[in-house]
Amino acid sequence: MNKTQPTVTSPRALTRENRLNSYLIYLEDIVVEFDGFRALDIDLFGLHFNELRVVIGPNGAGKTTLCDVISGKTPATRGRKFWKGIKLADQSDSEMARLGIGRKFQTPTVFDSLTVYENMELALPGTHHVWQTLRGQTNVTEDERILEILERVSLTGSRDVPSRFLSHGQRQSLELCMLILAGPDLLLVDEPAAGLTDEETDLMADLLLELRGQHAIIVIEHDMEFVRRLDSGVTVLHEGKIMTEGSMEEVQQNPEVVEAYLGR
Ligand SMILES: Nc1ncnc2c1ncn2[C@@H]1O[C@H](COP(=O)(O)OP(=O)(O)OP(=O)(O)O)[C@@H](O)[C@H]1O
Ligand SMILES: [Mg+2]
Structure with a gap:
């Protein structure tokens, strides 16, 4: 072998x-x-x-x-x-x-109506409500982490696409x-x-x-x-x-x- x-x-x-x-x-x-x-x-x-x-x-x-x-x-x-x-x-x-x-x-x-990026924000540890993400509470480190993970699956280009698409x-x-x-x-x-x-x-x-x-x-x-x-x-x-x-x-x-x- x-x-x-x-x-x-x-x-x-x-x-x-x-x-x-x-x-x-x-x-x-x-x-x-x-x-x-x-x-x-x-x-x-x-x-x-x-x-x-x-x-x-x-x-x-x-x-x-x-x-x-x-x-x-x-x-x-x-x-x-x-x-x-x-x-x-x-x-x-x-x-x-x-x-x-x-x-x-x-x-x-x-979530269909949210973009790829917004779905990721919502999944951040400690985020429990859509309004937290919509109020832009994501910090730079979290942003980098989201983009790094999306990059791995070639989704960076679709970050602002509503996920229903x-x-x-x-x-x-x-x-x-x-x-x-x-x-x-x-x-x-x-x-x-x-x-x-x-x-x-x-x-x-x-x-x-x-x-x-x-x-x-x-x-x-x-x-x-x-x-x-x-x-x-x-x-x-x-x-x-x-x-x-x-x-x-x-x-x-x-x-x-x-x-x-x-x-x-
Ligand atoms: N909530 C439940 N109530 C009653 N029986 C259940 C329940 N959940 C699973 N079962 C039964 O337990 C057995 C195992 O089910 P399970 O869903 O774990 O199988 P599986 O290996 O995942 O099958 P599949 O490949 O179809 O997804 C099956 O006979 C199923 O009908
Ligand atoms: Mg199964």
């Missing part, structure tokens, strides 16, 4: 103390049930600081629920959740956001930029390539690759070509459980995964 394959060290390979010390987010025996239906049943899951991990699996496998439980949107029915080694009670999603989790949903939550791909990028602005330790990104053109998909992959190393990122994705481009560790979910974890290559060669997901 002429290239190091990104793989996933199983939490089992680490002592519990090491897991608590070395994972940004670590889940133990997490179960989520909806009216008795078990949507998620994770014995161990750990993500290192600044690690990029892709979560794949068939529809209904529990991928979004995994992100919901990490972000605090959905409370776990049982189990333990550790953030930087500290056990979390069931935090609300706004509390988790304050702790440093940024969440990107399947549908963009960008953006393409789907540009909106997805803008939403990610808005999240990055808060400097989260963990980004949860649900199907970022859905509905993007090939060119936009490439840009999105580049952006995520660039962000790796600055934030831990969990990407849920169905597009296998996109997953391959991200060249990172993969967790396969199936019927709420972790079926296997490893490099894309390892996962693709796993007969169970082929049977349950890839071979369909």
Whole structure:
């Protein structure tokens, strides 16, 4: 092999103390049930600081629920959740956001009537109302930071364009930029390539690759070509459980995964 394959060290390979010390987010025996239906049943899951991990699996496998439980949107029915080694009670999603989790949903939550720049201003930490941005309270440092982030996704030229005129791909990028602005330790990104053109998909992959190393990122994705481009560790979910974890290559060669997901 002429290239190091990104793989996933199983939490089992680490002592519990090491897991608590070395994972940004670590889940133990997490179960989520909806009216008795078990949507998620994770014995161990750990993500290192600044690690990029892709979560794949068939529809209904529990991928979004995994992100919901990490972000605090959905409370776990049982189990333990550790953030930087500290056990979390069931935090609300706004509390988790304050702790440093940024969440990107399947549908963009960008304000149509505001420009690209104004949307970014609104996403600045500490900004809670549109009037704050409209009153021009953004300082020079914040302005530089906004422009630097927009530059990375080639949106600088569109800074004064109302976001309703953006393409789907540009909106997805803008939403990610808005999240990055808060400097989260963990980004949860649900199907970022859905509905993007090939060119936009490439840009999105580049952006995520660039962000790796600055934030831990969990990407849920169905597009296998996109997953391959991200060249990172993969967790396969199936019927709420972790079926296997490893490099894309390892996962693709796993007969169970082929049977349950890839071979369909
Ligand atoms: N709020 C809810 N109430 C009841 N059942 C739910 C709820 N949310 C999810 N489920 C169920 O839990 C299971 C896992 O759903 P989830 O959305 O996590 O799957 P997914 O892997 O993200 O699927 P997809 O690829 O379709 O997005 C599914 O069977 C789903 O119907
Ligand atoms: Mg989903």
